[in-house]
Amino acid sequence: MKLTYLFHSGFLLEADGFAVVFDYYRGGEAILDEVLRRGEPLYVLVSHEHRDHYNPEILTWSRLNSRICYLFPREMDSRSELVHLPNAAFLSRGESFADERVRVTAFGSTDLGASFEVETGGRVIFHAGDLNNWHWTDESTEEEVREAEAAYRAELDYLGQTVARFDVAMFPVDARLGSDYMRGARQFVERFEVGLFVPMHFYPAVAKAEAFAPIARQHGADFVLLSHTGDSVTIQ
Structure with missing residues (x-):
């Protein structure tokens, strides 16, 4: 099983005889074209409709591969381009959602949409979408920080x-949050056992994302930074 970085929150997971795409926005077009032309089953997961997580171009992929299953959060079911989308x-x-290859479960987010747990081949893989402790400590009021903290912890509890x-967890480490930008990721590895972060x-x-490596390892997780389109890691 191989995980390849596309861009931003976009990843390609290749397994034996099928593949999963998470939150394609842009990047890795040649890689994806090759995967599409294999004609193998492909699961395309979209955590929410923000433009950096959802590109309607994914709806054209079925022209190259008729064996695509699209998975969206419920809140996107009224979008005009999705109303009559097959599969x-x-x-x-x-x-x-479950079939003979995968089981995908939607969990919560502290922004729009969902996070996804994917079970396949005895492994449990998590894509957080925009689930994070979006606290913006340096510019928020104390009340706003408390609200963000409570909302995030409620989703972790759920x-x-x-x-x-989780054997693998893809999770935001977004430096735009300011001085405490690693807080949500740290709370995540404190709460859950993570094989690979x-x-x-x-x-x-x-560099800010890579700075989380010691914290991840301190809590028993391996850490890999995939920062260029096409960077990949083999999942044992």
């Missing part, structure tokens, strides 16, 4: 009712 599922928090360990939503602050 699409819309998941509310706690709902799952997730923790079902899952205790992969930062996302960090461009162009690559």
